[in-house]
Amino acid sequence: YLASSKILICIFSLKCSGGLELLCDSVKIHSINVDLPAEEKKLTMKHLLAWVRSNLIKERPEMFMKGDTVRPGVLVLVNDCDWELSGQLDTTLEDKDVIVFISTLHGG
Amino acid sequence: YLASSKILICIFSLKCSGGLELLCDSVKIHSINVDLPAEEKKLTMKHLLAWVRSNLIKERPEMFMKGDTVRPGVLVLVNDCDWELSGQLDTTLEDKDVIVFISTLHGG
Amino acid sequence: SSEFGHDLTPDMIYRYSRQLLLPSFGVQGQSNLLKSSILVIGAGGLGSPALLYLAACGVGRLGMVDHDVVELNNLHRQIIHGEAYIGRSKVESAAAACRSINSTIEIMEHREALRTSNALEIVSKYDIVVDATDNAPSRYMISDCCVLLGKPLVSGAALGLEGQLAVYNYNGGPCYRCLFPTPPPTTACQRCSDSGVLGVVPGVIGCLQALEAIKVASLVGEPLSGRMLLFDALSARIRIVKIRGRSSQCEACGENATLTREEFQHFDYEKFTQSPLSAAPLKLKLL
Amino acid sequence: SSEFGHDLTPDMIYRYSRQLLLPSFGVQGQSNLLKSSILVIGAGGLGSPALLYLAACGVGRLGMVDHDVVELNNLHRQIIHGEAYIGRSKVESAAAACRSINSTIEIMEHREALRTSNALEIVSKYDIVVDATDNAPSRYMISDCCVLLGKPLVSGAALGLEGQLAVYNYNGGPCYRCLFPTPPPTTACQRCSDSGVLGVVPGVIGCLQALEAIKVASLVGEPLSGRMLLFDALSARIRIVKIRGRSSQCEACGENATLTREEFQHFDYEKFTQSPLSAAPLKLKLL
Numbered sequence: 001y002l003a004s005s006k007i008l009i010c011i012f013s014l015k016c017s018g019g020l021e022l023l024c025d026s027v028k029i030h031s032i033n034v035d036l037p038a039e040e041k042k043l044t045m046k047h048l049l050a051w052v053r054s055n056l057i058k059e060r061p062e063m064f065m066k067g068d069t070v071r072p073g074v075l076v077l078v079n080d081c082d083w084e085l086s087g088q089l090d091t092t093l094e095d096k097d098v099i100v101f102i103s104t105l106h107g108g
Numbered sequence: 109y110l111a112s113s114k115i116l117i118c119i120f121s122l123k124c125s126g127g128l129e130l131l132c133d134s135v136k137i138h139s140i141n142v143d144l145p146a147e148e149k150k151l152t153m154k155h156l157l158a159w160v161r162s163n164l165i166k167e168r169p170e171m172f173m174k175g176d177t178v179r180p181g182v183l184v185l186v187n188d189c190d191w192e193l194s195g196q197l198d199t200t201l202e203d204k205d206v207i208v209f210i211s212t213l214h215g216g
Numbered sequence: 217s218s219e220f221g222h223d224l225t226p227d228m229i230y231r232y233s234r235q236l237l238l239p240s241f242g243v244q245g246q247s248n249l250l251k252s253s254i255l256v257i258g259a260g261g262l263g264s265p266a267l268l269y270l271a272a273c274g275v276g277r278l279g280m281v282d283h284d285v286v287e288l289n290n291l292h293r294q295i296i297h298g299e300a301y302i303g304r305s306k307v308e309s310a311a312a313a314c315r316s317i318n319s320t321i322e323i324m325e326h327r328e329a330l331r332t333s334n335a336l337e338i339v340s341k342y343d344i345v346v347d348a349t350d351n352a353p354s355r356y357m358i359s360d361c362c363v364l365l366g367k368p369l370v371s372g373a374a375l376g377l378e379g380q381l382a383v384y385n386y387n388g389g390p391c392y393r394c395l396f397p398t399p400p401p402t403t404a405c406q407r408c409s410d411s412g413v414l415g416v417v418p419g420v421i422g423c424l425q426a427l428e429a430i431k432v433a434s435l436v437g438e439p440l441s442g443r444m445l446l447f448d449a450l451s452a453r454i455r456i457v458k459i460r461g462r463s464s465q466c467e468a469c470g471e472n473a474t475l476t477r478e479e480f481q482h483f484d485y486e487k488f489t490q491s492p493l494s495a496a497p498l499k500l501k502l503l
Numbered sequence: 504s505s506e507f508g509h510d511l512t513p514d515m516i517y518r519y520s521r522q523l524l525l526p527s528f529g530v531q532g533q534s535n536l537l538k539s540s541i542l543v544i545g546a547g548g549l550g551s552p553a554l555l556y557l558a559a560c561g562v563g564r565l566g567m568v569d570h571d572v573v574e575l576n577n578l579h580r581q582i583i584h585g586e587a588y589i590g591r592s593k594v595e596s597a598a599a600a601c602r603s604i605n606s607t608i609e610i611m612e613h614r615e616a617l618r619t620s621n622a623l624e625i626v627s628k629y630d631i632v633v634d635a636t637d638n639a640p641s642r643y644m645i646s647d648c649c650v651l652l653g654k655p656l657v658s659g660a661a662l663g664l665e666g667q668l669a670v671y672n673y674n675g676g677p678c679y680r681c682l683f684p685t686p687p688p689t690t691a692c693q694r695c696s697d698s699g700v701l702g703v704v705p706g707v708i709g710c711l712q713a714l715e716a717i718k719v720a721s722l723v724g725e726p727l728s729g730r731m732l733l734f735d736a737l738s739a740r741i742r743i744v745k746i747r748g749r750s751s752q753c754e755a756c757g758e759n760a761t762l763t764r765e766e767f768q769h770f771d772y773e774k775f776t777q778s779p780l781s782a783a784p785l786k787l788k789l790l
């Protein structure tokens with residue numbers, strides 16, 4: 001099985017909220033390599049979020065996460081589809097999958 | 109080698125110009141199966157255009173083609189890239205490639 | 217003139233001729249539009265282009281709600297208002313602009329804030345609602361109101377250099393609460409008056425809101441229901457993504473939803489979202 | 504007020520405060536915008552929102568060219584014009600609307616058709632050109648003129664329920680002729696006056712043209728150069744695709760290009776495209 005997966009991450013509308021500075025310079029797609037926990041066969045969204053939390057978030061994790069999932073008001077898209085349609089935290093990921101995090105906007 | 113390739117075709121802005129009625133009800137992506145000439149190893153844009161001309165165009169082919177290529181004012185995109193960047197008629201196609209034909213608009 | 221299969225007068229035929237010529241819109245689309253009524257909530261950055269295009273294209277009855285007055289620092293993006301209206305009601309200003317473009321449609325002015333006490337009465341007068349507000353409690357309140365009254369909701373948002381657009385509560389699709397059952401923490405919420413916005417960004421989203429409202433009203437095309445448009449102005453990137461369907465657990469529209477008109481009128485949306493319905497004063501320190 | 508590192512007056516700071524607050528735009532972006540000049544060619548469906556947003560956001564000098572007069576059948580999409588201006592110059596009407604929104608910028612009126620005889624002189628007065636015209640010969644003429652003068656060109660088009668957008672001749676990118684060296688056959692060309700257009704479609708594209716012009720003028724973000732945006736209103740789909748770079752064979756901008764100002768002034772764009780610069784009368788048979 002894969003020891004590491006190349007995942008593409010794209011952050012929309014979360015830039016100004018802080019906490020994701022590494023990814024925050026633009027909404028361009030960032031390519032990251034995520035190491036798989038040794039005992040696991042597949043990379044899931046649960047692993048990816050844990051990985052993002054420990055590797056990318058420098059401060060104020062509450063702007064992005066709550067418990068082991070994303071905070072209210074953040075939508076997660078796996079290959080342009082709402083993760084509610086693919087099993088949320090249990091969604092399994094493959095090489096080159098594109099994950100988008102969007103924070104809902106209220107401005108007008 | 110493949111005897112037939114599944115190609116996705118999308119037509120933008122050519123609908124009202126006639127000649128492509130089969131594809132013209134909307135810009136949704138249409139899936140077609142293109143048979144490969146028996147002596148060839150790969151499907152190219154040249155084959156695809158010839159196939160479109162004989163299988164899809166019912167009337168006024170001059171609205172879409174000129175000689176063995178597209179008429180002036182039509183852009184061809186292979187997987188969202190201008191075919192000038194991939195070799196025009198010599199571009200080789202693979203299963204699930206998305207081909208977009210766009211006619212330039214002048215209105216305003 | 218029923219012998220021609222339509223109710224358009226010669227003046228209307230001339231005014232809307234370019235839309236009538238369109239095979240996929242045509243006389244039927246225009247007739248549907250002229251019989252429809254649309255309410256735009258908020259006459260600001262999103263509401264400006266939405267109202268202008270809805271008035272111009274021939275929506276039969278166009279309503280607008282806003283309690284605000286025009287300020288100089290609105291004008292960089294709220295193109296429906298001119299300098300001459302500074303200090304006057306945004307609805308008065310927007311209505312005058314819409315009438316000057318199209319005097320043949322009915323324009324309804326609601327110069328008041330939309331609140332739980334008046335929302336049901338105002339919204340019930342229209343077929344379609346356009347949410348062009350700028351804060352979280354309004355968005356939940358408007359969505360709940362549309363669910364209670366069965367009205368499709370065209371929801372847009374813009375902040376900074378980004379925008380979002382979706383059609384809710386349409387044809388069995390999700391409502392705003394299906395997507396966002398829990399309000400975000402207040403620290404994650406920003407509005408234009410706090411954080412800034414490039415003027416043309418709500419312009420793009422407001423035009424797209426008008427388009428979606430026109431499609432729903434005229435019964436032409438596929439509205440953006442079950443999908444969401446994400447716009448990034450800086451890099452000129454647009455994504456249209458698939459979102460979840462109606463949630464059976466949704467407290468507003470789900471199978472066991474208990475939301476009633478009575479409850480709605482007493483629900484405290486500001487407390488629910490921990491965020492005020494009206495904007496805080498601006499803190500800008502350049503001088 | 505150079506001690507603050509900018510030339511903005513307190514009135515400007517208040518008017519543009521929401522743009523100044525934006526970290527990625529800010530004082531520098533606004534200063535660049537205020538020092539820039541933009542010419543919009545065509546005050547019709549695309550030009551209406553483009554002009555309103557460019558005036559509102561604070562472009563220092565905003566020019567407009569059009570020889571046409573306002574007609575009732577323009578008003579469904581040309582939201583800068585009101586009924587009171589029917590029969591009067593589009594430029595006069597558009598300039599009045601822009602001034603009413605922002606009296607602090609310079610507005611230049613060119614009440615004439617853009618032709619090879621006046622294009623070089625008019626275009627040379629501006630930093631950036633927005634092509635908001637509606638016909639093929641104008642598009643080739645404007646592109647060639649921009650190549651000769653080294654001006655970036657923000658080109659938009661809309662017809663029916665579709666729109667297109669690209670930035671040409673910018674930063675080493677392609678010009679319009681690199682993409683379309685040969686004009687299409689005349690049977691394949693249509694314009695709004697012949698084929699119809701849903702009013703809000705040029706609205707969306709015109710807003711996006713304003714946005715791209717603002718990005719080029721303020722030196723903020725990535726303009727849509729070497730890319731093209733394709734918009735389908737009916738299905739709410741948008742594609743942004745990669746197009747070819749500058750062509751070494753291009754007759755206008757290529758390595759061996761021979762285009763000179765002298766030749767340009769005598770080039771017959773109507774003959775080249777076999778298409779007239781002004782619109783044919785409308786044939787609409789609903790009655």
Ligand SMILES: [Zn+2]
Nearest residue numbers: 391394466469
């Ligand atoms: Zn719901």
Ligand SMILES: [Zn+2]
Nearest residue numbers: 678681753756
């Ligand atoms: Zn060129």
